[in-house]
Amino acid sequence: MFFELKNIGAIKQAKVKLGKLTVICGPNNTGKTYITYSLYGLLSHLREKPLSRFLRAASSYFKPIFKSIDKDKLYAEFKEKGIIRLDLKEAEKDLNNVVTLLSQLYTEKLKDIFSANADELAEAQFKIVGIDDIVFDYSKTFELKTSKYDAVKEKQSRFLEINLHSTIQNKWLIDFIIDDALFEFFLFKDFPNPFILTAERAGIQLFQKELESDWGRNALTTSRPFELKENVARLALPIAKNIDFVRDSDVVINSNSFLTKPELTTYIEDILGVQYEIVDGRKVVRDKTTLHALPCYMSSTSVRALFDLHLWLKHQAQKGDLLFLDEPELNLHPKNQLKMARLLVKLINNGINVFITTHSDYLIKEFNNMLMxxxxxxxxxxxxNELGYTPDDVLHAEDFNAYIAHTDGTISLAEIDKYGIKQSGFDDTIVQINKTSNKLVSAIEVQRITRINEFSTTNYADKRIQYNELRG
Known part of the structure; x- marks a missing residue:
C-alpha cells in the first residue's frame, strides 16, 4: 500500500511506501516535513477517530460504507438470532471504494493538520493506493473487544461474528458498528499507532514552565486538532501533539512500554551520559559522572531534544507503533549520530516501526554498514563482535525504504544493493567539498615547492636565511 501526495507545500508529487524503517533525505526546503506531517496526521486522526466515524463526519456520508453486504438481511437475522454474521469475502469487494472515500475526506482535512489557510492547499491531493496488493489472511483467528461490541473470527473462517453488549435496535447504529468492525479487520493493522517528535522538540522543552501554567493549559486546549481559534497562535497538529506530550510527562511515567531490554530503554541516557528524571512534575537532567542535576530547560540542546524520545521508549511505546522522528541527528556529535542510527535499527528489530527525515551523511553511512x-x-x-555490532544491529534490505527528496518537489526511491544505498543525495556535496579541499592543498603545495626551488638557486648566505625562515 502506498501514499500519494500532490501539491502539498513544497511537494509537487510524491509516492511513499512505509517500511519498518523509512528514511527521507535530501536538501532543505524539498518537502520532507510536509510528507511527515501528512502521514502522521492521517494515522493520528484514524487512531483517535475510527474510520467509520471519520467517514461519517460530513452529513453527506451518513450512510453505509461497506455496500456489498446485504445489511437489511443482516438486520433481520440479528433481530431473530441476536448476532451479526458478516461474510468478509463479500466485504472485501468494497475496500477500493472505502480507501478512495477516506482519501477524499482526509485531503479536505489537510488544512487542519497544517493549521493552514484552505487556499494554500486548494490543489492538494492525498491518496491511499494499492489496496489490491494486500493479501488478507483468513486462516488466523481475529478478536476485537470494544465498549459497544465484541467481534470474533475463528481460524480458517471467512465469517466475522459480532455480539452487541446491549440491546440496540437502531438500524443506523448497527450499520455503524458493522463498518467499524470491518475496518478494524481489514485496515487497522496497516495504519499503525503513531508518535512524532518534530524538529521543534528542543525548543518546546524550553517553555516547560509556561506550558504547565494555567494560561498554557487553557491556550493549548483550544489549539487541539480541528478546533483552533483565531486568537491562539497557529500550530500544526504534530507540534501540538509534541506540546501535549511535554505537558503530560508526569502522567506518561506512570506506565511502562512493551520494551523490556535495558539497552533500549536507557540507550539515550547512556550515549549522552545523563539520567532523565521527573521530579514533582518537572523534567530534570542529572549528569552521570558528577551527579549534578539541572532543570531540563537549562541543559544542552542535544539533551533536551532527546528527553521525550527517552520517555516514550521507556513508558509508552507499544509493539507495532510507528515513530516519526524529524532529524534524529539534531545537535548530536557525529559519534552519537552513529549511535542514533544503531538505536533506530535496534527499534525496528524489536517491533517498533520508524520514519525519519535527515540531512546526516553519518546516519546514512551507518545504515549502509548495518545493511552490509x-x-x-x-x-x-x-x-x-570486533566492531561492536549485535544481531539487533542487522538491517535487512526488505525492511528498509529510503527516498531522496529533490528540489523540483518530487522524491525518488533510492536503490539499495548489498553495500547499502547507492545514491543518498549527499554524494555530490561530499565530492564537491573533497574537490575544493584537494585544490586548496594543491595550491599550498605548489607555493611550498616553488619556495624550495627558489631556495636551491640562491647563494649560501641567502640559503641559510631562507632555510631558517622555512623552518619558522
Missing part, C-alpha cells in the same frame, strides 16, 4: 551486516561472509560473527 545482512550479507553472509567469512568470520562474520567475529568481525561483528
Amino acid at each position: 551486516l545482512a550479507n553472509d561472509f567469512p568470520e562474520k560473527a567475529a568481525l561483528m
Whole structure:
C-alpha cells in the first residue's frame, strides 16, 4: 500500500511506501516535513477517530460504507438470532471504494493538520493506493473487544461474528458498528499507532514552565486538532501533539512500554551520559559522572531534544507503533549520530516501526554498514563482535525504504544493493567539498615547492636565511 501526495507545500508529487524503517533525505526546503506531517496526521486522526466515524463526519456520508453486504438481511437475522454474521469475502469487494472515500475526506482535512489557510492547499491531493496488493489472511483467528461490541473470527473462517453488549435496535447504529468492525479487520493493522517528535522538540522543552501554567493549559486546549481559534497562535497538529506530550510527562511515567531490554530503554541516557528524571512534575537532567542535576530547560540542546524520545521508549511505546522522528541527528556529535542510527535499527528489530527525515551523511553511512551486516561472509560473527555490532544491529534490505527528496518537489526511491544505498543525495556535496579541499592543498603545495626551488638557486648566505625562515 502506498501514499500519494500532490501539491502539498513544497511537494509537487510524491509516492511513499512505509517500511519498518523509512528514511527521507535530501536538501532543505524539498518537502520532507510536509510528507511527515501528512502521514502522521492521517494515522493520528484514524487512531483517535475510527474510520467509520471519520467517514461519517460530513452529513453527506451518513450512510453505509461497506455496500456489498446485504445489511437489511443482516438486520433481520440479528433481530431473530441476536448476532451479526458478516461474510468478509463479500466485504472485501468494497475496500477500493472505502480507501478512495477516506482519501477524499482526509485531503479536505489537510488544512487542519497544517493549521493552514484552505487556499494554500486548494490543489492538494492525498491518496491511499494499492489496496489490491494486500493479501488478507483468513486462516488466523481475529478478536476485537470494544465498549459497544465484541467481534470474533475463528481460524480458517471467512465469517466475522459480532455480539452487541446491549440491546440496540437502531438500524443506523448497527450499520455503524458493522463498518467499524470491518475496518478494524481489514485496515487497522496497516495504519499503525503513531508518535512524532518534530524538529521543534528542543525548543518546546524550553517553555516547560509556561506550558504547565494555567494560561498554557487553557491556550493549548483550544489549539487541539480541528478546533483552533483565531486568537491562539497557529500550530500544526504534530507540534501540538509534541506540546501535549511535554505537558503530560508526569502522567506518561506512570506506565511502562512493551520494551523490556535495558539497552533500549536507557540507550539515550547512556550515549549522552545523563539520567532523565521527573521530579514533582518537572523534567530534570542529572549528569552521570558528577551527579549534578539541572532543570531540563537549562541543559544542552542535544539533551533536551532527546528527553521525550527517552520517555516514550521507556513508558509508552507499544509493539507495532510507528515513530516519526524529524532529524534524529539534531545537535548530536557525529559519534552519537552513529549511535542514533544503531538505536533506530535496534527499534525496528524489536517491533517498533520508524520514519525519519535527515540531512546526516553519518546516519546514512551507518545504515549502509548495518545493511552490509545482512550479507553472509567469512568470520562474520567475529568481525561483528570486533566492531561492536549485535544481531539487533542487522538491517535487512526488505525492511528498509529510503527516498531522496529533490528540489523540483518530487522524491525518488533510492536503490539499495548489498553495500547499502547507492545514491543518498549527499554524494555530490561530499565530492564537491573533497574537490575544493584537494585544490586548496594543491595550491599550498605548489607555493611550498616553488619556495624550495627558489631556495636551491640562491647563494649560501641567502640559503641559510631562507632555510631558517622555512623552518619558522
